[in-house]
Amino acid sequence: MKQQVWRLVGMLLVSIVCLQLYFLARIAVMTVVAPQSTTFQRSEALRLAREKHQILWSQEWVDDDQISKHLKRAVIASEDAGFMEHGGVEWDAIQKALDKNQKAQEQADKRAARLAKVAPNKPPPVPKVIGGSTISQQLAKNLFLSAERTFLRKGQEIALTYMLETLLGKHRILEIYLNNVEWGEGVFGAQAAARHYFRVDAERLGPNQAARLAVMLPAPKRFEKRPSSPYVMSRAGTIEARMGAVEIP
Template sequence: MKRVWRLVALVLVAGIGLQLFFLVRIALAATVDPQSTTFQRSEAWRIATGSKPFRWRQQWVPYERISDNLKRAVIASEDDSFSSHEGVDWEALEKAWERNERAEARAARQQARSSTRSQLAAPKRPKIVGGSTITQQLAKNLLLSGERTLLRKGQEIVLTFALERMLSKERILEIYLNSVEWGEGVFGAEAAARHYYRKPAAQLSAYEAARLAVMLPRPKYFEKLPNSGYLASRASTIAARMRDADLP
């Protein structure tokens, strides 16, 4: 019995230590630009150990050297209540959960109707919708793994609230725009602007910024399809909504 309690105590100590580590990282991020994120390091390892040549593009630029067009476009596309919420948009999260449940149910029905064919080919997995805010995305990319579990989601929400309490909205957006993925080995607004438009992030037009914002959920996919009709259409929609996006 003592061994069990010792094990429980060790788990608790390890858990508390991990939370303190996260809090220190977040506190440092208030004044020190993060050199890399957990997601970036995992991507760097994947690219370095793959068959393709290793290419990495990232250049940190301060908040004022990122076009307001891009800030507004990302907020309009990813999190239109970013400037006013406290880190988590519970309504969007609930809607995403409901959409995922319906998608899972449809997939289960399709598999049941085609049980014979499913023995020959694996059923197509439904698309998972996130519903995460910009702060949640930063918490996940900066500190956590990409696994999809309830425990990881719970940790993400805890870190999201810590980010909102310890960093300003402007700083959260600055770190996000400098670290988010925009293609294979392309990270941050400056690298994305130069990679796709051969110009600095400060000079992005409204439509260019809207296209970059639309790419965010699937950057590697859209990097290979620059002439995508969906990308152009959605970018036009985001460009029209940008004037209503509130900057922090």
């Protein structure tokens, strides 16, 4: 019996190592070859095909020198101010996010208990989840992982993040991120977003346009309905004011 258990453990460890080597090889290829798609993009394409019976898609890869420096600064200022300093993961940000999520869950549970007394058929409130992820972590998740939230998936995300940082470096990470991140339903990458919202190429985005696109990143499907809403414009002003101090790779 012991021998069987150890054999299973050995097989599990070998499987884990093989999976990490597979990821490592795929990331190594990205040093010279742009990824054709991400796991997140493929799941979105399937969702669009299933729900709308068509896939309206806009994406065009552009090299780093064809992406406005304003956009690079705006995205870093908005999404990951410590991008140039950290090694891929900001542990303090993760801990703060965990603390906030725990408090939000506790508050949601209390509201759900009160709601159950007065409206038992009404669905319980869903707490807002804060991720605390860096740009490198977001790229790791979008490239390879599902949207589920488990400790196992988070551990794999962190391992992938360190692989990206080691093999690709900041310059390539930002280039791949900006070419694949979602900016609306079926709108992926800086070039598609610049054309969709401002009818210009990504290299011609001005500071305010770049800041407005950066504001949209946490919830692009929500903000694309009102890309010039008071919130977007106000938040864009704040980001634009920070952009001058941002270092880019």
